[in-house]
Amino acid sequence: MSRPADRTRQALVTAATAVFAEKGFEAGSVREIAQRAKANPAAISYHFGGKEDLYREVLRAAFRAFEAQAQLTEAEIDALNRREALRRYLAWQLQPLVKRDQFSRIVRLFAWENVSPTPVLRALVAAEPLPVLALAGQLVRRYRPRAEPEELALLTFWLVNQTGPFVRDAAFLVEEPFRLTLDQAFVDRLGGLLLDLVDGALAAGGGVSD
Amino acid sequence: MSRPADRTRQALVTAATAVFAEKGFEAGSVREIAQRAKANPAAISYHFGGKEDLYREVLRAAFRAFEAQAQLTEAEIDALNRREALRRYLAWQLQPLVKRDQFSRIVRLFAWENVSPTPVLRALVAAEPLPVLALAGQLVRRYRPRAEPEELALLTFWLVNQTGPFVRDAAFLVEEPFRLTLDQAFVDRLGGLLLDLVDGALAAGGGVSD
DNA sequence: TCCGGCCTTAAACAGGCGTTTGAGATTCAA
DNA sequence: TTGAATCTCAAACGCCTGTTTAAGGCCGGA
Numbered sequence: 504m505s506r507p508a509d510r511t512r513q514a515l516v517t518a519a520t521a522v523f524a525e526k527g528f529e530a531g532s533v534r535e536i537a538q539r540a541k542a543n544p545a546a547i548s549y550h551f552g553g554k555e556d557l558y559r560e561v562l563r564a565a566f567r568a569f570e571a572q573a574q575l576t577e578a579e580i581d582a583l584n585r586r587e588a589l590r591r592y593l594a595w596q597l598q599p600l601v602k603r604d605q606f607s608r609i610v611r612l613f614a615w616e617n618v619s620p621t622p623v624l625r626a627l628v629a630a631e632p633l634p635v636l637a638l639a640g641q642l643v644r645r646y647r648p649r650a651e652p653e654e655l656a657l658l659t660f661w662l663v664n665q666t667g668p669f670v671r672d673a674a675f676l677v678e679e680p681f682r683l684t685l686d687q688a689f690v691d692r693l694g695g696l697l698l699d700l701v702d703g704a705l706a707a708g709g710g711v712s713d
Numbered sequence: 714m715s716r717p718a719d720r721t722r723q724a725l726v727t728a729a730t731a732v733f734a735e736k737g738f739e740a741g742s743v744r745e746i747a748q749r750a751k752a753n754p755a756a757i758s759y760h761f762g763g764k765e766d767l768y769r770e771v772l773r774a775a776f777r778a779f780e781a782q783a784q785l786t787e788a789e790i791d792a793l794n795r796r797e798a799l800r801r802y803l804a805w806q807l808q809p810l811v812k813r814d815q816f817s818r819i820v821r822l823f824a825w826e827n828v829s830p831t832p833v834l835r836a837l838v839a840a841e842p843l844p845v846l847a848l849a850g851q852l853v854r855r856y857r858p859r860a861e862p863e864e865l866a867l868l869t870f871w872l873v874n875q876t877g878p879f880v881r882d883a884a885f886l887v888e889e890p891f892r893l894t895l896d897q898a899f900v901d902r903l904g905g906l907l908l909d910l911v912d913g914a915l916a917a918g919g920g921v922s923d
Numbered sequence: 924t925c926c927g928g929c930c931t932t933a934a935a936c937a938g939g940c941g942t943t944t945g946a947g948a949t950t951c952a953a
Numbered sequence: 954t955t956g957a958a959t960c961t962c963a964a965a966c967g968c969c970t971g972t973t974t975a976a977g978g979c980c981g982g983a
Contacts, residue, residue: 511930526830529740533971548972552931552946613830618824619737632890657906658890660878668874670854672827680842681866696867700914707913722973743941753962760960797930 512550514540520561524608527615528558528623559623565609566627570634572598577641585645585713589705590698592642596635596666597697598671600690607673614671639663645713646705658705665701670695719896722760724750730771734818737775737825738768738833743774760842769833776818776837787851795855795923799915800908802852806845806867806876810883810900817883824881849873868915875911879903 518539522531533554537544551557554589574595580588599606602666616624669676676683677707683689728749732741743764747754761767784805792797809816826834850869853860857868879886886893891897 526859527771532969533968537762543971545933545974554971614828618821618828636890651924653893653902654906656886656893657903660882660886660891661875661907661910663876666875668870676866676870680846681870682867683863692863693867696864697871699917700871703917704910707909707917742939744939755942755944755963756961764941 511540511542511546515542515550515557516549516560516564520556520565520608520612523558523561523613523615527619528621529619533557551665555623558621559627562612562624565612569606569609573634573638575638577638580641580645585642586698586702588642588645589702590694592638593666593697593701597670597690597694599670600685601687602674603685609669617628630657635663643705655709662701665697669697721750721752721756725757725760725767726753726770726774728766730774730818730822733768733792733825734821737829740830743767758872763915765833768831768898769837772822772837773836775822779816779819783844785848787848790851790855795852796912798852798855799912800904802848803876803904803907803911807880807904809880810895810903811897813883813895820880835854845873853915872911872915875907895898912915 509610515536519531519536521539522536523636525531533544535546536557537547547557551560572595575588575591579591586679594612599610626639636659639662640655643655643658643662673685700711725746729741729746731749732746735741743754743757746767749758757764757767761770782805784799785801789801793801809820847871849863849872853865853868853872857865860868883895885891887895
């Protein structure tokens with residue numbers, strides 16, 4: 504695959520990622536995408552089939568990019584000290600804060616899907632469960648091996664959302680009244696703070712010792 | 714004020730709240746709003762000035778409705794046992810889960826604003842800081858009176874987001890793979906679980922005893 | 924050189940958007 | 954009852970949307 508059209512395809516996917524991240528799927532227009540890719544709107548229908556199919560391509564690439572950064576496998580969760588496993592999990596989830604330019608668009612894509620899921624994403628995740636949920640669930644069981652299924656589900660959802668708000672609303676945190684500076688040292692401090700909080704929360708009230 | 718036009722005004726605000734909650738400000742159309750209110754699209758321009766002005770009215774009503782449900786004042790936070798204050802704070806924030814029909818639209822309105830803030834809301838909150846942030850910050854200081862400003866800011870933001878995901882993504886929690894049932898008993902259990910988690914997290918690692 | 928497939932393009936299509944217009948209905952005070 | 958103010962409504966305006974169409978450029982093989 505080194506046809507002349509590959510340049511157009513790749514440019515369209517890149518431009519679409521930026522536009523959909525900024526405005527969401529509905530509000531992102533094929534004309535703006537084409538303009539940023541220096542291509543014609545009709546090229547989207549020609550190469551992908553339509554706006555939805557282009558979006559599917561964008562989501563697939565986003566999933567690949569995010570999961571490639573995982574610093575934790577299912578095997579490691581059971582092998583490692585549970586606090587160390589938790590530390591790696593949090594570090595992975597906070598990576599978008601470090602590699603801001605690279606990941607911010609992907610984070611925003613998922614934020615849009617969070618408030619208004621598209622049929623495109625629903626179809627994609629229906630195929631197989633999200634790896635991040637499986638990892639978080641396994642991590643919770645290291646702390647609460649005897650928890651009921653409902654409590655386990657709640658704790659898993661809770662753990663996933665310990666980092667989400669910081670990543671999703673990073674732009675909000677640098678403004679008033681918070682005024683935080685998002686450099687590497689800050690992300691390290693945040694990671695340490697969250698590790699203490701989450702470890703403390705899971706260990707207290709119902710947790711078993713490691 | 715019991716002019717004949719008041720019926721139209723009220724019907725438009727009600728319909729607009731539903732439509733904006735479902736689709737967001739941009740995607741919510743004046744034609745759909747007018748149709749649900751059994752009115753003419755031109756009535757929006759006539760009574761409010763335009764789509765933005767109608768939205769401002771919707772947001773104002775939403776703020777009033779949400780803050781009227783507060784179960785905690787600044788004075789009570791310092792007077793009460795800190796765990797009891799935290800319990801009341803969490804109960805307040807989880808109320809949308811209990812009174813689902815009444816509050817779900819407001820929660821969704823703010824969820825849209827979270828991913829893509831409108832100039833309308835920005836102008837509204839610029840006037841004065843959000844009461845919920847002030848309360849959460851005061852609560853955090855009960856646990857960590859000697860924390861640095863940055864840590865205080867992070868902990869405040871963290872506390873606010875302990876309940877947010879459960880309320881915002883309640884529709885997600887009832888589906889696979891979680892399959893939770895959102896009745897009163899469940900919300901009580903969730904409130905108790907979160908109270909233990911948050912109290913444990915804030916008390917561990919840096920917290921002082923009460 | 925010429926042909927045929929791949930690619931790009933401007934133009935047009937049907938439909939939705941927020942808002943304005945002007946005429947008609949309705950309401951209320953005098 | 955009359956006149957003026959208030960309100961409603963269908964129609965039209967200009968602009969934007971995703972997609973289709975048809976014409977032409979481009980390029981490698983015969």
